[in-house]
Amino acid sequence: MSTRTACDEATEAFQTPHLIRLGPNLYGVAFTLMKMIPARFILHRALRNGLLGPGTVIVETTSGTFGLALAMQAAHLDRRLILVSDPVIDERLHRRLVDLGAVVDRVPETASTIVGGFQAARLARLAEIRSTLPDTFCPEQYANPDNPLSYARLAEQLLEDLGQVDCVVGPVGSGGSMCGTLTYVRSVLPECRAMGVDTQHSVLFGHPDGPRELRGLGMSLMPDNLDHTVFDDVHWCSAPAAYAATRQLHRRHALFMGPTSGAAYLVARWWSGRHPDALTVVILPDEGHRYLDTVYDDGWLSARGHLSTDLPAEPVPVSVPHEPAGPWTTYAWARRSHADVLCASRA
Known part of the structure; x- marks a missing residue:
């Protein structure tokens, strides 16, 4: 075996996630390193x-x-x-x-x-x-169409392993994973729903830019790879709620993931519970090793007033995407463009 082949196999292994059942109709797609x-x-x-x-x-x-x-x-x-x-x-x-x-x-x-x-x-x-x-x-992850294109392999795995996929939930940053995966899933299952998970003060879905404690999702600039027409609903999750959900994911399912995974899990668990006849998949992008001194440290959480954070039972629906309303809000994006949504919200 050549050195290049051996090296390729080493990184190849990181591309394939574990598909883990988290509930009667909920599966987690757990990556070591999705990127x-x-x-x-x-x-x-x-x-x-x-x-x-x-x-x-x-x-x-x-x-x-x-x-x-x-x-x-x-x-x-x-x-x-x-x-x-x-x-x-x-x-x-x-x-x-x-x-x-x-x-x-x-x-x-x-x-x-x-x-x-x-x-x-x-x-x-x-x-x-x-x-x-x-x-x-420069790979240009925010603008390179090869970013979303690369996720055809994930869509193929979901379709092969699960057959029917009714809803995909995942965090949104560059737009690559959710937009790429849903584009290919919908070539077979056009009715599959997409639930994007963002955080407050991210410009991706209409919030004004500002400081963001929750890292790994959200942006201060609009990436070219984000196709807003992919999304049926958008959820905004605060950092404390994401941290609490991350720890719950670990305690309930022994899945040691990062806080973007926790935010996505919070949304997916709620949506799958409300739609018991639909099969929901949640994308969990990376493991929690980087967060041992933060999200998984009770002292760190306590110092920031996050240790006793109670998980909200459900999101608060908002009538316009830039409307602040607590730790977890949702808006019916309805597969519209960014411009169409903002025009409608100002009307």
Whole structure:
């Protein structure tokens, strides 16, 4: 077996999730590292198309697990990797990235005050770095159509293993996982519902931009890969509610996942309970190792007033998407474009 084949098999394993039954009509799609799907797909396609030569430097902006997936794959491909991040990147993640050989360039704390926040500052720094290097490749997870395209493999697995899928629930960041998965599921099951999970102060579905405690979902800038017409309903989940749901997922099902998974689980458990005849699937993107010192630390939760947070029994429906109404709200998006929803909410 060649070295390249052995390395490919090592990252290949991270693309396949465990399908776990969480209730009579609820299945969890539990990943060790879901972002390996687009990272591996994008880099391998770049290799085939001659965009990733031996001296090409991979550069990307990320503060989450897409960076980790890129670092793992870049190490296997023997390519240099520069990641532009921000001061709030998780320190456990930062140590892993550096140990894998990635250069992590953090924009300054003051960048949070500009329009678009850290994400706009990171994109500007990314462009600056690329201008100084003779040969670079940027995966562009927010705009590259290969991101959603890569999730055809997940849709295929769901259809093969479950047959009928009536609803898919998942967190939304770049838009790749939910938009890509639902596009392919609906080529077979057009009535399958999509429930997007966001957090307050994220611009993705109409909230004004602002500070977000809950990391791993939501955005300060609108990504090109987010197709709003995919979504039937949108849920906004607060950080304390997501943390409590994450811990409940661990205690009830021994699934050690991150808080974006907890937020999605909160929504999926409620929806599947209200629709017992529908088969619901919830996407759980990554494991909880990065959160041992935070979400899984009672002292950390207590210091922030989150330890005694009670999970809301159900979401509060809102009549306009930007209407704040507590720790968990929902809006009937009805597969409309962003512009159509905002126009209707102002009428």
